[in-house]
Amino acid sequence: MTKQVVQVSKVVIRFAGDSGDGMQLTGDRFTTETAGLGNDLKTLPDFPAEIRAPAGTIPGVSAFQLHFADHLIATPGDEPDVLVAMNPAALKANLKLLRRGGDLIVNTDEFTKRALEKVGYTANPLEDGSLEEYQVHPVALTSMTVEALKDFDLTKKEAERAKNMFALGMLSWLYSRPSEGTLEFLKAKFGKKPEILKANIAAFEAGWSFGETTEGFSVQYEVAPAAMPAGVYRNISGNLALSLGLVAAGQLSNLPVFLGSYPITPASDILHELSKHKNFGVTTFQAEDEIAGIGSAIGAAYGGALALTTTSGPGVALKSEAIGLAVMTELPLVIIDVQRGGPSTGLPTKTEQSDLLQAMFGRNGEAPVPIVAPQSPSDCFFAAIEAARIAIEYRTPVFLLSDGYLANGSEPWKVPDVADLPAIDANFATELNHENADGSMDFWPYLRDPQTLARPWAVPGTKGLEHRIGGIEKAEGTGAISYDADNHDKMVRLRQAKVDAIAQTIPELTVDDPTGDAKVLVIGWGSTFGPIAGACKLVRDGGGSVAQAHLRHINPFPANLGSVLAKYDRVIVPEMNLGQLNMLLRAKFLVDTVNYNQVRGLPFKSDELAGVINDVRASL
């Protein structure tokens, strides 16, 4: 049967099921096929912290949202157009997200009395009329998968496990996605288990055929490729891009890379990824705790490596004292904080921007640390290189503030030509640098470069430059222990001035204001870039004017930030915290900003933000 093919410009699909149902894998595969078709896309994996919460319960629901379009898009989508619910729990947890009138594909096999009761349904929503607002497509996913695999030498449980491939096949047909990549992927994954491989392929094909033949789907959809700049593209997640950026920074600085890390969600994937690249001179050290993670990195930095430590908020708290040591000893170090919901253990798998002030101030004493924040998954690559550049050139620890949304979200990325990336000069000290009154020469480990205020990086093994460093206050220049009051006052100010001086080498803040007459500026940092850009587009599509600026450097701020803020009647600061950047902007520039905050563990929705912007515009 040939079905009508309908062209649509964009679709948001949300796959939801039990943690063990393979929803992340299904979403990943659908994403890869979609990327290959040339659509622009953004993804949002949304999964629980528990590896396998009890089956069929709300806490065990794992979801994957994908937005793809024939034009450039900014976010993973505010509202899914399609929800695939593999069981009652997935329906209950995700239904409120689905667009009214949207398509709801449900696995009817799992809607048993027991499963319904488990999540508090007193009546079957498939039968009680409560889903009238949606286009419901009941599909007996599990039993059809088992039926399709009845000739295989598999247990019922093994056959049932392939139902995510049935769902993927069905959705791949529905949205005209190619299947070759998925078949290749399955071959690679199950190459050593031929029976499982054949079963997964059969389930995928059964799902595809079902879509093609069932009367439940009257149309097939197509989404045309988006117009994107010419080039070679790949799909990339934030944690992967960040890892590749760190490897690149090692190559660009010609330094061995050393990562000292303790596993923590959502940062562990960076440790996993870097551990694969030993042939790039990358050493990864899984330490006994967060403190040893950074301690080992500081040791490697002293020895002349590009030193890294990866963590999330709770780990930063544990590393605070050691970060202070790196500030005091002025050693290059990149501290990667993939932020998650806090405080304490908080929401390990959910996103938040609430470590900004911890990164800024969370140490004893005056301990300034530069902060760089990527704004999209692919931008993590360039932000990592920038953080390494600052660390090496200024001999300082640097915070790279990613978050859970950037870490796990993905988007197409035009692969850069690595020859275009800037070299980083480690500029190791090799010579004595101070002439005494009698003409003899000494090495002063705290004699500063007049331009950058950076101290020399003299690594062990360098003859004649033997010196001692440590956490006790240093005499300016000589670096000897000093408890002198005036010297301490001077050194505290010098360390601050060195970080402030970084502003000389960072680009000025640019403002996106297409009409040039905006009276309202929206300023953000980090992963809110996409949702804010989406919101600004909605406002502009509605005929309004609004300006957008986004901070990549938060310490120090770009030199022109104050003058940018002063140009607008109102400045809105949306953040996934209770107003941390807002506090810094107000303190530094005395601007009467408008705070807009959510801490829901999820990225902002663009339409909500657009409403906020329009309210502020209307108030002028």
Added chain:
Amino acid sequence: MSNLDKYPALTLVPKSDVAQSAKDFKSDQEVRWCPGCGDYSILSTVQGFMPDLGIAKENIVFVSGIGCSSRFPYYMNTYGFHSIHGRAPSIATGLSVSRPDLSVWVITGDGDALSIGGNHLIHALRRNVNLKILLFNNRIYGLTKGQYSPTSEQGKITKSTPMGSLDYSFNPVSLALGAEATFVARSLDSDRKHLTSVLSAAAAHEGTALIEIYQNCNIFNDGAWDPLKENETADDLMIRLEHGQPIRFGKDGAKGVIRTGDGHIAIANVAEVGEDALLRHDAHAQDPGLAFALSRLSDTHTLQDTPIGIFRDVQRPSYDRLAREQLADALEQKGPGDLQSLVRGKDTWVVA
């Protein structure tokens, strides 16, 4: 014997091209320990020993934590890093693993290593990182002015324990052996000859070497180890362990260590059991059982039957070596990394 043969663990460290003396290892910093502190003699012994290594002074690094002993690196004219409380083993680990051409020494105390830094110490030991850890044990917190430490004897009256401490004490040698250490020794601050011999064996050892050094704090815990240092009592209390030799001590070697019928070890009168019944010390035994049993002989309070010397010295590849080998293997298997190819990945598409 050339130094290369004497110190196989230092084969990757550049040799000194000049003759060195203790003076070359003295920094220009004024030493600021209390007059009479046991640290002075340890510093002097280490400075005197260093030239024997025959390695370039700029390839030696001393890393310390916090406490009186941790000021040590400032007084050595080598590279040095005075870090934060308890973390020296982690910092030294990162340095050692990434720089096989360095000889890395850790200076720590009983509070630094066993209290706040206990976790880092045990993990360095089990990994067998190429570090030489000198643990100055004075059984007291000195720099914070006199609180009990993890090695203080239970019941100790200190500023923070006016009615006596409740904590049971650690035995650093037992702890290290339990943490899979490959080299564990004990020596005394005042016994230059013995300490030098232990330092030498530690430097020759590939992997982590822990040397517990009984050190006197003459301000807050004066005389803590005196029974082991005074001629009239030392012979009776102290057991000098020597590899391959019968374990014998006491005035005129009257006492020795024997294996009892139930498999334990005990102190016996040599005249009664005969010399052949004495255990021979075997520091190279893979099984740490005897070393552990020896570490348990001593009495925490009286110091009766306290062994010094090398309890254990066995071969196991260092973490550093294994990490280096993985890098080399990856390079051999995959070739030098090609950044463009890595960034490009496998799944790409072209937009024309």
